[in-house]
Amino acid sequence: xxxxxxxxxxxxxxxxxxxxxxxxxxxxxxxxxxxxxxxxxxxxxxxxxxxxxxxxxxxxxxxxxxxxxxxxxxxxxxxxxxxxxxxxxxxxxxxxxxxxx
Amino acid sequence: xxxxxxxxxxxxxxxxxxxxxxxxxxxxxxxxxxxxxxxxxxxxxxxxxxxxxxxxxxxxxxxxxxxxxxxxxxxxxxxxxxxxxxxxxxxxxxxxxxxxxxxxxxxxxxxxxxxxxxxxxxxxxxxxxxxxxxxxxxxxxxxxxxxxxxxxxxxxxxxxxxxxxxxxxxxxxxxxxxxxxxxxxxxxxxxxxxxxxxxxxxxxxxxxxxxxxxxxxxxxxxxxxxxxxxxxxxxxxxxxxxxxxxxxxxxxxxxxxxxxxxxxxxxxxxxxxxxxxxxxxxxxxxxxxxxxxxxxxxxxxxxxxxxxxxxxxxxxxxxxxxxxxxxxxxxxxxxxxxxxxxxxxxxxxxxxxxxxxxxxxxxxxxxxxxxxxxxxxxxxxxxxxxxxxxxxxxxxxxxxxxxxxxxxxxxxxxxxxx
Numbered sequence: 325x326x327x328x329x330x331x332x333x334x335x336x337x338x339x340x341x342x343x344x345x346x347x348x349x350x351x352x353x354x355x356x357x358x359x360x361x362x363x364x365x366x367x368x369x370x371x372x373x374x375x376x377x378x379x380x381x382x383x384x385x386x387x388x389x390x391x392x393x394x395x396x397x398x399x400x401x402x403x404x405x406x407x408x409x410x411x412x413x414x415x416x417x418x419x420x421x422x423x424x425x
Numbered sequence: 426x427x428x429x430x431x432x433x434x435x436x437x438x439x440x441x442x443x444x445x446x447x448x449x450x451x452x453x454x455x456x457x458x459x460x461x462x463x464x465x466x467x468x469x470x471x472x473x474x475x476x477x478x479x480x481x482x483x484x485x486x487x488x489x490x491x492x493x494x495x496x497x498x499x500x501x502x503x504x505x506x507x508x509x510x511x512x513x514x515x516x517x518x519x520x521x522x523x524x525x526x527x528x529x530x531x532x533x534x535x536x537x538x539x540x541x542x543x544x545x546x547x548x549x550x551x552x553x554x555x556x557x558x559x560x561x562x563x564x565x566x567x568x569x570x571x572x573x574x575x576x577x578x579x580x581x582x583x584x585x586x587x588x589x590x591x592x593x594x595x596x597x598x599x600x601x602x603x604x605x606x607x608x609x610x611x612x613x614x615x616x617x618x619x620x621x622x623x624x625x626x627x628x629x630x631x632x633x634x635x636x637x638x639x640x641x642x643x644x645x646x647x648x649x650x651x652x653x654x655x656x657x658x659x660x661x662x663x664x665x666x667x668x669x670x671x672x673x674x675x676x677x678x679x680x681x682x683x684x685x686x687x688x689x690x691x692x693x694x695x696x697x698x699x700x701x702x703x704x705x706x707x708x709x710x711x712x713x714x715x716x717x718x719x720x721x722x723x724x725x726x727x728x729x730x731x732x733x734x735x736x737x738x739x740x741x742x743x744x745x746x747x748x749x750x751x752x753x754x755x756x757x758x759x760x761x762x763x764x765x766x767x768x769x770x771x772x773x774x775x776x777x778x779x780x781x782x783x784x785x786x787x788x789x790x791x792x793x794x795x796x797x798x799x800x801x802x803x804x805x806x807x808x809x810x811x812x813x814x815x816x817x818x819x820x821x822x823x824x825x826x827x828x829x830x831x832x833x834x835x836x837x838x839x840x841x842x843x
Contacts, residue, residue, distance in 0.1 A: 325481060325498060356742070366513040366696035368481045379652045381566050383530070388596045388652045392568050401693065403481040405498065 328402040328411045335372045335398050339364070342400075345410040353402070370401040442469075446720055446839050453711050453719075453841025454701070456820075458508040458834075465707070476501055476508075476820070477702050482695035484511060485547070485683045491633040491640070493546035493683055501699060502682070507724060507836035510734075510821020513696040514681050517567040517575075518655060518674040521685025521692075524551035524563050528690060532656055535561035536666075544670055545638060547686065548580060553658050554666035555586070562592060562658030563669070567690055569676075571650045576680050579641040579657065580633070580670035583608065589667055590660035591641060593623050595651055604628055605660045608639050622648040638670060642680060679729055679832065696830060697821065704738060704818030711842035714812050718787035721748065722837035725779045728754045733831045735784070736838060737824040744813035745824045746788050750776075756798045758786050762811040770796050770807040781836070787843055788812070 332338040339362050342353040357363045364371060379392035402411060441450060442457065445464050449455045455464040456475050463475045478501040487493045488504035496502045502509040520526030525539050526549075534556045542549040555561040569575060581589050590605040601616045602623035613625050628643040647653065655674065659667040675684045684694045701707065708714070721735050730752050739745030743764035751757050757771035776782065778800065785797040787807075794807025817824055820838060821831040 360742070367479050367698040368695065370515065370693045370695070371513060376568055379566075379568070381652075387654070388566065391597070392652055394650075403498075403695065405481060 326404045326407050328404070328408070328415060329399060330402065330411070330414065331375065331397050331399050333397060338372050338398050338400055341414055342369070342402075345408070345414045347410075349410075364400060368403055372398050372400045375399045444837065446841070448718070448843075449839050449841045453717070453839065454707060455837075455839040456508075457837050458503050459505050459836035461503070466710070472501075472503075473702070475701055477700050479698040479700075480695050482693055483686070484509070484694055484697070485686065487546070487682065489634070491545055491635065491638070493548075495547060495686060501697070504834075507722075507834035508699070508820065509682060509834050510697050510699050510831045511681065511694065512822075512830035512832055514675050514677045514684055514694050516673060516675045516685040516692045516694075517569060517690055518565050518672070518685050519567075519690035519692075520565075520687055521673040521683065522547050522671040523549040523687045524553065524657070524669050524672065525549060526687050528565050530564045530566075531562070532564045533558050533561045535563060535658060536664075537563065540668065542670075545580065545633070545635065547683075548670035549687075550582075551669050552584065552666045553669055554584075554664055555659055555661045556664060557662055559590065559658070559660055559662050560656075561662075562590065562656035564654060564656045565672075566652055566654050567674075569647045569651065569653045571647055573676050574644055574646045574678055576642065576644050576673075576675050576677055577655075578671075578673045578675075578680070578683065580638055581641065582637050582639070582668040582670070584659060584666035584668050586659035586661035586665035586667050588660040589639075589641060590656075590658050591643075591672075592654075592656040592658070593619075593625075593645060594654040594656070595622055595647075595649065596654070597651075598622070602645065604641065604643055608632075611641070618648075624648075644680075678731075679727055681832065699820040699822065701818035701820065705814075705816045708738070708815040708818070711840075713815055713840075713842055716787065716789040716791065716812070716843045717840055718789075718843040719748075719785070719840040720837065721784045721786075721835065721839075722781060723784065723831070724781050724834040724836060725750075725776065726833050728776055728779060730754055732829050733833070734819075734821060734823050734829045735831055735835065736818075736820055736840075737822070738815045738818040739813045739824045740816045741824065746813065746815070747823070748784065748786055749829065756782075756784055756796065756801075758788065758794070758796055758807065760788055760807070760810045760813065762813040765811075768808055768810040770794060770804060772796060772798050772801045773804055774801055776800065789843060 486502040519528030536554040594601040600618040754775040
C-alpha cells in the first residue's frame with residue numbers, strides 16, 4: 325500500500341488539492357456526501373484532521389511533559405494500491421506538502 | 426431464531442440451498458455471507474461473482490465465538506455473523522492486541538509477563554501483576570479531541586486479583602475516570618474534574634463464549650483536546666494479577682469491531698465500498714427494470730436513530746432505490762428517478778428490539794410494492810414510480826455517496842426479478 329500525507333492551511337484547501345490530483349481519474353478522491361457536501365473518499369483517505377505538535381512524555385512513566393498543541397494546519401492520509409504520480413507531485417509542489425511514507 | 430439464520434443449516438434441497446428463496450432460481454442472486462454460499466441465476470457461484478470491495482486498509486471482525494480475524498485491503502470482512510459493511514473509524518491507541526507491543530509503557534512497577542497467544546484469533550495474553558500499588562499498571566498515552574465520543578473495549582481474564590482496572594487521566598487539570606472492580610460489580614470512579622472532563626457511560630461487561638474471557642466496553646467523551654493517559658491493571662496492591670488480551674480505543678459514535686491491532690497509532694479502518702460486480706448486466710438479465718423483490722437478514726446490535734443503508738442501487742443521488750433504517754428506527758424503502766420526488770414506503774412503527782431481522786421488500790413500478798419486517802406489521806402502498814437506471818448495486822452504503830454505512834452484520838441478501 326502506498327501512503328501519502330497531504331497538508332494544507334485548511335480543510336477546504338486540502339479538498340482543493342485532492343481535486344487537483346484527481347483530474348482525469350476514474351475514481352475521484354473528493355466526493356459528495358448524502359448532504360451534498362464535499363468529502364474525501366473514505367475507502368482510501370482518512371477524513372481530514374487538525375495537525376498537532378508532538379507532545380513529549382517521560383519514557384519511563386508515560387507522564388506528559390509538553391502537551392500537544394494544534395499547529396493550525398490540516399492533514400489527511402491517502403492509501404493507494406498503486407503509486408499515484410499526481411499525489412506525489414502534489415506533495416512535492418504544494419506549499420505545505422509532506423513527504424510520502 | 427429466524428429460518429435459515431446463522432444458526433441454521435446449509436444443506437441442499439434438490440440442488441438448491443436451504444437458505445435460498447426459490448424465487449431467486451433463474452431470476453436473481455442470493456448472498457448467504459454467514460454460510461459462505463452465493464447463488465446467481467441457476468447455480469452456485471464464487472463470492473467474487475457477487476461481491477467486490479475497495480477498501481485500502483485492514484478490517485477486523487469477530488465471529489459468533491468471539492474469535493477475531495484480520496481482513497486485508499480490499500477483502501470484505503465476513504464471518505459466520507455475516508458481512509460487516511463498515512464506515513471509516515480511527516483508533517488513536519497503538520498495539521491494541523498486545524500489551525507487550527510498541528507504544529506501551531508501565532506506570533510504577535507492575536510485573537509484566539507474556540503468557541502466550543494468540544488467543545481468540547489475534548490477541549497476545551499478557552499478565553499484569555501489581556507489586557505494591559493499585560497504580561501498578563500498563564500504560565499508553567495518546568491525543569484525544571474534545572467532544573468526540575470514544576469507545577474503549579478491553580478483553581481480559583480474571584487472574585489472581587479477581588479484578589480489572591481501566592483507568593483514564595488528564596495531567597492538567599488533574600482529572601481521572603476509571604471502571605474497576607470484580608466483573609460482577611464494576612464501579613465507575615472519578616477524581617478531580619474527571620466527571621466533567623472524562624465522563625464515562627454505557628458500561629457493559631460480557632463473558633465471551635469461551636467461558637473465560639470477559640469483554641469490558643464503555644464510552645467516554647473528553648471535555649478537552651489533550652493527551653490522555655490510558656492505563657490498565659489488576660486493581661490490586663499485593664502482587665496479584667489480571668490477564669489482558671487487548672485494549673482498543675476507537676473514536677466513534679457507536680461501538681465498532683476491534684480496530685487497533687499490533688501496529689503504531691493512529692490506526693485508520695477505512696470505509697468499505699461494497700458493490701455487486703456488473704450489476705447493470707445482472708439487473709438487465711433478470712428484468713429488474715420491470716420490478717424486483719428481495720429479502721435481507723440483518724443483525725441489528727443497536728437502535729441508535731441513524732439512517733443506515735442495507736442495500737442501494739442506481740446511479741447517484743438523483744437516481745436510486747434504497748433499503749435502510751431511518752432516524753426513527755423504522756425500516757424504509759425509497760425509489761427516486763431523474764431527481765424527482767422520492768417515493769417512500771416505511772414501516773408503520775419503529776423497531777423496538779435488536780437482533781436478527783428479516784426484511785422482505787418489492788420495488789414494483791406498476792404499484793404493489795411491499796415491506797415486511799420481523800416483528801412489525803407488513804405495509805403496502807409504495808405506489809407507482811419510474812424505475813431509475815440500476816447501473817451500480819451497493820451493499821451497506823449509499824449509492825453515489827460516502828456515508829450511512831450499515832455498521833452491523835448483514836448475514837443474507839437476495840434479489841430477484843418480480
